[in-house]
Amino acid sequence: MKELEEALSTFKGNPHMTIPALQAAQGKLGYLSREAIGDVAQTLGITTGEAYGVVTFYSQFRLKPVGKNIITVCRGTACHTMGSLGILKELEKTMGIHAGETDEKQEFTLQTIACFGACARAPVTVTEELGIPGRKVHGYMTKMKARDLVDGLKEKMTEEAAEAK
Amino acid sequence: MEGVMTSRSGVLESLRAEGVKSISPDCSKITVGMATCGIAQGARGIFAAIEEEVAASKLDIAVESTACIGFCQVEPIVEVYLPGKSRTLYQQMTPDKSRELVAATARGEVKKEWALCTVEGTAEGIPAMKEIPFYKKQLKVVTRNCGFISPRSIAEYIARDGYLALSKALGMKSDEVIDEMSHSGLRGRGGAGFPTGKKWSFARNAPGDQKYVICNGDEGDPGAYMDRAVMEGDPFAVLEGLTIAAYAIGSSQGFLYTREEYPLAREMMDNAIESAKKYGLLGKNILGSGFDFDVRITKGAGSFVCGEETALIASIEGKLPNPLPRPPYPAISGLFGKPTVINNVETLATVPQIIRNGADWFSSMGTESTKGTKIFSLVGKINNNGLVEVPMGISLREIVFDIGGGIPKGRKFKAVQSGGPSGGLIPEECLDTPVDYEHLEALGAIMGSGGMIVADDKTCMVDMTKFFFDFLNYESCGKCAPCREGIRQAHDILEDICSGEGKEEDLETLGELAHTVKDFSLCALGGTAPNSLLTTLRYFKDEYYAHIKDKRCPAGVCKKLITYHVDPEKCSGCRVCIKVCPQGAISGELKKVHLIDQEKCIKCGACLEACKLDAIIVE
Numbered sequence: 001m002k003e004l005e006e007a008l009s010t011f012k013g014n015p016h017m018t019i020p021a022l023q024a025a026q027g028k029l030g031y032l033s034r035e036a037i038g039d040v041a042q043t044l045g046i047t048t049g050e051a052y053g054v055v056t057f058y059s060q061f062r063l064k065p066v067g068k069n070i071i072t073v074c075r076g077t078a079c080h081t082m083g084s085l086g087i088l089k090e091l092e093k094t095m096g097i098h099a100g101e102t103d104e105k106q107e108f109t110l111q112t113i114a115c116f117g118a119c120a121r122a123p124v125t126v127t128e129e130l131g132i133p134g135r136k137v138h139g140y141m142t143k144m145k146a147r148d149l150v151d152g153l154k155e156k157m158t159e160e161a162a163e164a165k
Numbered sequence: 166m167e168g169v170m171t172s173r174s175g176v177l178e179s180l181r182a183e184g185v186k187s188i189s190p191d192c193s194k195i196t197v198g199m200a201t202c203g204i205a206q207g208a209r210g211i212f213a214a215i216e217e218e219v220a221a222s223k224l225d226i227a228v229e230s231t232a233c234i235g236f237c238q239v240e241p242i243v244e245v246y247l248p249g250k251s252r253t254l255y256q257q258m259t260p261d262k263s264r265e266l267v268a269a270t271a272r273g274e275v276k277k278e279w280a281l282c283t284v285e286g287t288a289e290g291i292p293a294m295k296e297i298p299f300y301k302k303q304l305k306v307v308t309r310n311c312g313f314i315s316p317r318s319i320a321e322y323i324a325r326d327g328y329l330a331l332s333k334a335l336g337m338k339s340d341e342v343i344d345e346m347s348h349s350g351l352r353g354r355g356g357a358g359f360p361t362g363k364k365w366s367f368a369r370n371a372p373g374d375q376k377y378v379i380c381n382g383d384e385g386d387p388g389a390y391m392d393r394a395v396m397e398g399d400p401f402a403v404l405e406g407l408t409i410a411a412y413a414i415g416s417s418q419g420f421l422y423t424r425e426e427y428p429l430a431r432e433m434m435d436n437a438i439e440s441a442k443k444y445g446l447l448g449k450n451i452l453g454s455g456f457d458f459d460v461r462i463t464k465g466a467g468s469f470v471c472g473e474e475t476a477l478i479a480s481i482e483g484k485l486p487n488p489l490p491r492p493p494y495p496a497i498s499g500l501f502g503k504p505t506v507i508n509n510v511e512t513l514a515t516v517p518q519i520i521r522n523g524a525d526w527f528s529s530m531g532t533e534s535t536k537g538t539k540i541f542s543l544v545g546k547i548n549n550n551g552l553v554e555v556p557m558g559i560s561l562r563e564i565v566f567d568i569g570g571g572i573p574k575g576r577k578f579k580a581v582q583s584g585g586p587s588g589g590l591i592p593e594e595c596l597d598t599p600v601d602y603e604h605l606e607a608l609g610a611i612m613g614s615g616g617m618i619v620a621d622d623k624t625c626m627v628d629m630t631k632f633f634f635d636f637l638n639y640e641s642c643g644k645c646a647p648c649r650e651g652i653r654q655a656h657d658i659l660e661d662i663c664s665g666e667g668k669e670e671d672l673e674t675l676g677e678l679a680h681t682v683k684d685f686s687l688c689a690l691g692g693t694a695p696n697s698l699l700t701t702l703r704y705f706k707d708e709y710y711a712h713i714k715d716k717r718c719p720a721g722v723c724k725k726l727i728t729y730h731v732d733p734e735k736c737s738g739c740r741v742c743i744k745v746c747p748q749g750a751i752s753g754e755l756k757k758v759h760l761i762d763q764e765k766c767i768k769c770g771a772c773l774e775a776c777k778l779d780a781i782i783v784e
């Protein structure tokens with residue numbers, strides 16, 4: 001893949017750089033396609049199977065494209081104690097997708113994280129926009145705040161679409 | 166040699182002067198706490214408001230940012246320094262309050278009503294930091310700079326005695342440095358508690374020209390975030406500790422393994438490495454001593470098992486992070502087969518202080534077996550959420566009730582979970598236990614990396630155990646059968662119990678599984694995995710019986726075992742619950758008691774959350 005050539009050039013022939021190379025590829029594409037994993041393996045000089053093993057081991061790597069908005073529900077211990085499962089269920093219902101899925105229009109991806117490390121603000125949900133650096137951490141979540149969060153993002157997208165016209 | 170010494174102290178001296186000036190400038194200074202939790206609570210908006218106000222009124226006030234002072238509950242926190250008068254912390258700030266605070270600062274006044282405490286000097290009507298319950302029993306050693314200096318400024322770090330330890334260590338023989346560490350009694354803060362000095366001496370004595378040091382910043386324990394806070398708040402201390410470790414074992418290359426989930430910590434560490442290189446405190450010929458050392462940051466990709474040292478090494482090597490049997494220990498054969506020391510962030514941040522203040526100073530704190538202090542993240546059902554650093558030997562009760570301020574909403578304490586997924590749940594009757602490695606282990610828990618999650622009577626112990634098994638089931642690397650299969654089986658049984666399908670003999674099966682997984686797993690992930698199960702079976706067996714025999718969840722958590730009702734005494738008939746119910750399961754007229762149709766109710770809890778009168782009962 002042409003678009004990955006530059007991103008992967010610094011890792012050429014270095015089999016120790018599996019994670020950084022995959023991170024670079026995912027940073028460029030938003031996810032890791034079959035082709036991209038093959039490219040990474042070839043660049044590093046490892047087998048595609050080895051690269052695939054690493055990809056599927058870590059929670060950061062994705063095998064499917066993600067939506068414009070990524071909503072991440074923290075499922076750490078403090079967040080669980082403070083009711084994060086309820087927040088996740090509410091988001092699944094509001095968005096019509098399950099954790100780990102992206103909607104058909106590719107507007108939203110819903111995912112979970114093992115712990116975001118902002119435990120004092122539990123339960124925590126994090127939102128980010130694909131390709132835009134920086135994430136927003138929402139603390140003390142409630143089901144109502146979860147619904148408002150999705151509504152707010154939808155509204156923002158509608159406004160942006162109207163502006164684009 | 167004298168020339169070397171002069172240039173060595175020259176760099177430090179000029180940076181120190183610069184740092185002293187920026188910590189306590191001639192003008193007033195406002196500092197905003199901008200670690201991850203502060204930002205999550207709106208610190209960026211506050212910083213912007215303060216900058217705007219200062220610029221608009223053309224005031225002679227410095228505006229800075231710092232990290233986390235530990236009291237996350239009252240974030241966003243703003244510090245105001247009035248030269249010659251006081252340094253005061255303000256809690257739960259908003260942009261509007263911050264603008265007013267700028268005006269008061271310009272007049273040289275404090276705002277008593279918003280103040281949390283003073284950290285320097287005195288101000289009338291504001292308690293000193295040492296007097297308020299949250300800080301009274303704390304002892305800040307590792308976190309002494311967190312929230313007090315700009316984490317981006319090497320000068321401010323040096324102004325607070327930073328790099329004196331490295332300077333001192335480089336004048337010592339490496340064996341002397343290791344002896345000092347051994348005498349201090351410091352034990353690894355990542356969880357296992359292995360004596361740091363011993364680990365270093367193994368690597369030092371292992372044959373080989375090339376040796377490595379690794380800082381384990383892969384804080385994978387859900388519920389623990391002290392390593393993030395230390396990297397975000399005092400990154401130079403971590404780096405200085407790593408550099409001293411490298412000097413002690415004879416290593417020229419270090420690695421810092423950070424989590425993908427902690428972008429700010431990584432940014433701070435990156436900046437620290439760049440700054441240290443710029444001033445000759447990292448790189449070739451450090452401080453003119455002839456010692457070379459460089460550090461590379463590697464970023465993890467989200468995996469709990471990578472906190473295990475052999476898995477972490479495999480991860481840096483680009484391989485699948487499956488743990489390996491030990492021996493050989495990494496100190497003999499680690500990264501790329503070379504002798505390697507792996508220390509946790511908190512451990513390394515302690516090192517400079519031990520070298521600077523001496524082993525005796527450090528070992529004067531703590532208990533017989535566990536010296537010094539430890540940072541705990543006190544979270545969950547607790548009034549004062551935050552990071553607390555306490556001397557070892559303090560009791561759990563003092564941590565939960567004196568520092569933590571007890572349980573919110575007047576609820577009853579049920580358990581404190583210590584040690585993350587590898588730890589256990591400790592009940593009320595054990596709260597007077599002194600906290601150290603041995604005592605917590607005797608209770609069936611572990612100190613781990615320091616997560617302390619408090620549970621109240623609305624937290625279900627069976628559900629909590631299932632939660633950990635869910636986590637461990639996902640995170641088990643799958644290499645060895647006891648861990649992979651045992652955890653999965655136990656998880657499925659726990660799920661049955663939570664769904665009301667538990668059988669009495671399940672408890673015996675769970676006990677057997679727990680011991681098999683504990684005794685026969687390859688690494689510590691499996692070896693400690695059953696602790697939550699073993700402790701809940703030991704201390705909270707009644708709750709298991711309630712689920713199995715009575716098909717009842719006493720805490721009101723397990724969906725299949727509970728029902729929602731309206732309390733006719735409390736219901737005012739406001740129709741709020743009717744509006745939020747997604748199933749249309751609630752009926753009733755305005756100002757008349759409402760009713761929940763149990764056939765339609767999916768137990769989502771929307772009514773419970775929406776009702777302002779606490780009129781929804783869970784049974």
